[in-house]
Structure formats: C-alpha cells, structure tokens
Amino acid sequence: MFTGLIEEVGVVQQVRRAGGVTRLAIRGKDAVTDLSIGDSIAVDGTCLTVTTAEHDVFEVELSDETLVRTTLGGLGPADQVNLERPCRATDRLGGHIVTGHIDGVGTLLETRESGGTWWFSFSYPEPLRPLLVEKGSVAVDGISLTVASLGDVSFGVAIIPHTYRHTTLGSKQVGQRVNLETDLLGKYVIRYLEGLQASGRKVVLTQSVLREWGYV
Numbered sequence: 001m002f003t004g005l006i007e008e009v010g011v012v013q014q015v016r017r018a019g020g021v022t023r024l025a026i027r028g029k030d031a032v033t034d035l036s037i038g039d040s041i042a043v044d045g046t047c048l049t050v051t052t053a054e055h056d057v058f059e060v061e062l063s064d065e066t067l068v069r070t071t072l073g074g075l076g077p078a079d080q081v082n083l084e085r086p087c088r089a090t091d092r093l094g095g096h097i098v099t100g101h102i103d104g105v106g107t108l109l110e111t112r113e114s115g116g117t118w119w120f121s122f123s124y125p126e127p128l129r130p131l132l133v134e135k136g137s138v139a140v141d142g143i144s145l146t147v148a149s150l151g152d153v154s155f156g157v158a159i160i161p162h163t164y165r166h167t168t169l170g171s172k173q174v175g176q177r178v179n180l181e182t183d184l185l186g187k188y189v190i191r192y193l194e195g196l197q198a199s200g201r202k203v204v205l206t207q208s209v210l211r212e213w214g215y216v
Contacts, residue, residue: 002042004095004137004144006082006167007031010043012075013057022062023051024075031083032058040100042084044168045142045179046070047100070102071141071177080168082142095144096137102179104128106140108172109154118159119148120169124180126153130190131182139181143167 010028017023026032026043035041035053041060042048048060067073075081087093104125112119122140124132132138134150143163149156164170172178 002084002098002100003087004098004139007084009080010083012077012079023059025059027057028083031085040086042100042142044081045139046102070179082168097184098139103182104180105177106180108174108176118164121154121156123154131186137183141178
C-alpha cells in the first residue's frame, strides 16, 4: 500500500525487451537506498516488483497487461518518473490509500499558474466517472491529489509549489498521458450498490441503518 506522497523523482536509464517482458532500469537516490529484490515500489503510481537492485539503480519488469493499461510502455531513457516505497504499518497516512493498481489513463488538458500555485486539468475515461468526487482523492501518476473541480469528461486539481517542484508535474506538457487511480473506498461502495441493484434489494439510509453499520 502507498500514500501518494512522492519520495523522489527517478530517471529511466534503460528499457529493454527480454524473455517476453519489458525490463525497466531506473536510477534514484533516496527512495532506492534500502530496496531489495522482491520489494514493491510505485513507479508513476504503478505498483511494480524490484527484480534487481544495485547501488542507486533498480530494475522492474513490466507485463503486457501493465504496458496496455498504464503509461509505462511509453517511457524511454532520460524520462523522469515518480517513485514511492510502500508505507510501513507505523507510518502516518499523510495522503490517501493508494494501491498502485491503475484504473485508467488520462491526458493533461491544461496547465496555468495563478498566484504561486498551478491549476492542472486532466481528461479521464468514462468508466471512472462514478468513482471521481469533487473534494475527493485521486492519484495522478502516483501523486495524491484532491479533485477541485469535476466535469463529465475532465477534472481539475490545484497544485502547490512543493508538489510542482518535487514531482514530475513540473515538467508535464499538455497532451501527455498520466496514470489515474481513483479512491479505493469509492470502488467498494460502487460494487456494493451494483450488487444490491442486481439482486433487486433496496436500502434506505436511515439513522438506524447507519447505526447498524457502525457509522453512528
């Protein structure tokens, strides 16, 4: 599990295809100091497994599924990526719960600076519409962000200077694709409601029902 708080920006060193998988070599500093083979690491929000780790370079393997469903297949040498190690059980959850399982790919539509902060607008795939909520959480390339505005085909986020400088957002160009992961809790709520609808059951939210479920 991750929090969406990026530890550092790594740099792709090599991309090669071998043995039916794509191997990605990435150089970092802080986030790779204690990596071991078999560890998980989020690369642009995608949870991957470390296959080699030596000094400040580690490698991960990308399956065809990962290449199809994320932006990682478009990476090349010198490209920058957001890196985050999994959180420990004793860590503060400063962002939100991020699994590293990408829900879809969006496109950067607009960037503009205003009074020292930045506004970014992203498109999103239609199936993600019920999973995005204004003032809710979303991970963009692994970065925990708050949905500031929400439309039928796009959403906007406000970026503070620290996030702009210490993630890949500061170098993003309009038209570039990004990995999107919606809030995990929302997925379970939608799935639960779909199950109720399929069974023909109806649940009316009352104080007694909420008390029964432990919310009151």
